Amino acid sequence: MINFICFLNFLKMKATIISTVLPLLAALAITPVARAADITGTVTLKGTPPPEVPYTPLMENADCAAMHQTTPTTHFYVVGPKGELGDVVVYLKGITGKSTGASQPPVVLDQKGCLYTPQILAIQTGQKLVVTNSDNCIHNVHSVPKVAGNEEHNDAQMPGGPNLTYTYAGPEMFITFKCDVHPWMFAWVSVFDSPYYSISGTDGKFVIKNVPPGKYTVEANHRKLGSQTQDVEVKDRDVTVNFNFEVK
Ligand SMILES: [Cu+2]
Numbered sequence: 001m002i003n004f005i006c007f008l009n010f011l012k013m014k015a016t017i018i019s020t021v022l023p024l025l026a027a028l029a030i031t032p033v034a035r036a037a038d039i040t041g042t043v044t045l046k047g048t049p050p051p052e053v054p055y056t057p058l059m060e061n062a063d064c065a066a067m068h069q070t071t072p073t074t075h076f077y078v079v080g081p082k083g084e085l086g087d088v089v090v091y092l093k094g095i096t097g098k099s100t101g102a103s104q105p106p107v108v109l110d111q112k113g114c115l116y117t118p119q120i121l122a123i124q125t126g127q128k129l130v131v132t133n134s135d136n137c138i139h140n141v142h143s144v145p146k147v148a149g150n151e152e153h154n155d156a157q158m159p160g161g162p163n164l165t166y167t168y169a170g171p172e173m174f175i176t177f178k179c180d181v182h183p184w185m186f187a188w189v190s191v192f193d194s195p196y197y198s199i200s201g202t203d204g205k206f207v208i209k210n211v212p213p214g215k216y217t218v219e220a221n222h223r224k225l226g227s228q229t230q231d232v233e234v235k236d237r238d239v240t241v242n243f244n245f246e247v248k
Helices: 002-030
Strands: 036-048 089-090 107-111 115-117 120-124 127-132 140-143 153-157 165-166 172-179 187-191 195-197 205-211 214-222 226-234 243-246
Touching: 002 205, 036 089, 036 226, 089 120, 089 187, 089 205, 107 120, 107 205, 120 195, 153 165, 205 214, 214 243, 226 243
Parallel strands: 036 243, 107 127, 120 187
Antiparallel strands: 036 205, 089 195, 089 214, 107 115, 127 165, 140 153, 140 172, 172 187, 195 205, 214 226
C-alpha cells in the first residue's frame, strides 16, 4: 500500500515537472534574452610621441627632491612596447541622469613625492573624490572646473592632515587639479553622469561594463591627443571597439 502511495506521489511530481518546469525551460531556450554587455577594446598609438619633460623645479625644492632618487618626468604619453596607449578616458557619449556615484566607493587622488597620482582619473557625479597627502610637506589642492555648478576648491593640506573630499554635480572632461605651492603638480579628473566609462591601462585595454542593449557613441579622449568616436550597438553579447591615435 505504502509503495503504491509513493508511486502515486512520484507520478504527481513528474506531472508537475512536465506541466511547469519544461515549458519554462523551452521558453528560455527560444526567447532571446536582452542582457547588459561589456564594451571592451584596446587603444594604441602610432608614431613617436614628444619626449617627456623632466620635473627640474621639483628637484630644486629640498623637501620634494628628498623623496626622489632621480629626476621624475611628466608622463603625458603612457605607451607600451607595441604602442599600447594608457590614460585614455573611454566613455559612452551623451548619457545623463544614470549616475550611481552616490553609492560607489570614493576614488582616491594622492599627493606623493610632490606629484599627483594618478594623474588621470574619473568619477561619477555625486561620487566622492578623496584627496590624500602622503608627503611630509604641505600641498595646496586647487581644482579649477569650468562647467557651471561644479565648485572650485582651494584648500591647503598639511602633512598628516585630514583628507579633502569633493563631489561634482555635473559631467565635465578633465577638471584641472593643481597645487599652488608646487606649480608643476597637475591631475585631471573627468566626471560622468553614468557608470559607463573606463580609463585604458598601461596595456591599452579598457572595459565599459554592464552596458544595456542599445546604440551608443563611444568616445576615446586623450588629454594631449584629442578625441575620437565610434558608433556601436550592444545587442546580447560583448562588443569590441579599438581606437588608434597617431602623432605626426
Ligand atoms: Cu604641492
